[in-house]
Each structure stands twice: as structure tokens, then as C-alpha cells.
Amino acid sequence: MFTLSLARPRQTVVRPGLFHRLSAFSALARQRRALARLDDARLADIGLTRHEALTEAARPAWDAPDHWRG
Structure with a gap:
């Protein structure tokens, strides 16, 4: 016998x-x-300006962009 399930896997x-x-x-x-x-x-x-680049470069590595956080 064949059973068809339409439920989507989690x-x-x-x-x-x-x-x-x-x-x-x-x-x-x-x-x-x-x-x-x-x-x-x-x-x-x-x-980018020099100021913007240096400001970004000074951020710690763990201060990642929001889209990296899951």
C-alpha cells in the first residue's frame, strides 16, 4: 500500500x-x-571619507553587522 503525506517537513x-x-x-x-x-x-x-573608514576600522571584530546575527 502507498501512503502520500502532504505535510511539509519541519x-x-x-x-x-x-x-x-x-x-x-x-x-x-x-x-x-x-x-x-x-x-x-x-x-x-x-x-567613504577618511573619518568614516577609520571609525569603521576601530570597531571590534565582535561588533558585527546586524544581518550576521541569527
């Missing part, structure tokens, strides 16, 4: 593991250091 929320989070925070810190090293012409290309 969706599980996958939270990133510790290694993934540490790796992401490390990458963010690296990107912020690189941002601080850009010259004024490169900052102008991406629409």
Missing part, C-alpha cells in the same frame, strides 16, 4: 558553529584593517 534553524563564527570575525577584522590602509582616492571610489 524546517530546522541552522546556527553557525563556533569555528564558523570565529572565522567570520577574523575575516571582518582583516577587512577593517585593510579599509584603514586605503588611501583617500580609493576611499572616494567607494564613497
Whole structure:
């Protein structure tokens, strides 16, 4: 006999593991250091001022954007 179930399987929320989070925070810190090293012409290309770049670069790695938090 064949039974057809139309119920959808439960969706599980996958939270990133510790290694993934540490790796992401490390990458963010690296990107912020690189941002601080850009010259004024490169900052102008991406629409940032020196002050904005240095302010962002000074943020700690764990101060991640809101969309990173799950």
C-alpha cells in the first residue's frame, strides 16, 4: 500500500558553529584593517571619507553587522 503525506517537513534553524563564527570575525577584522590602509582616492571610489573608514576600522571584530546575527 502507498501512503502520500502532504505535510511539509519541519524546517530546522541552522546556527553557525563556533569555528564558523570565529572565522567570520577574523575575516571582518582583516577587512577593517585593510579599509584603514586605503588611501583617500580609493576611499572616494567607494564613497567613504577618511573619518568614516577609520571609525569603521576601530570597531571590534565582535561588533558585527546586524544581518550576521541569527
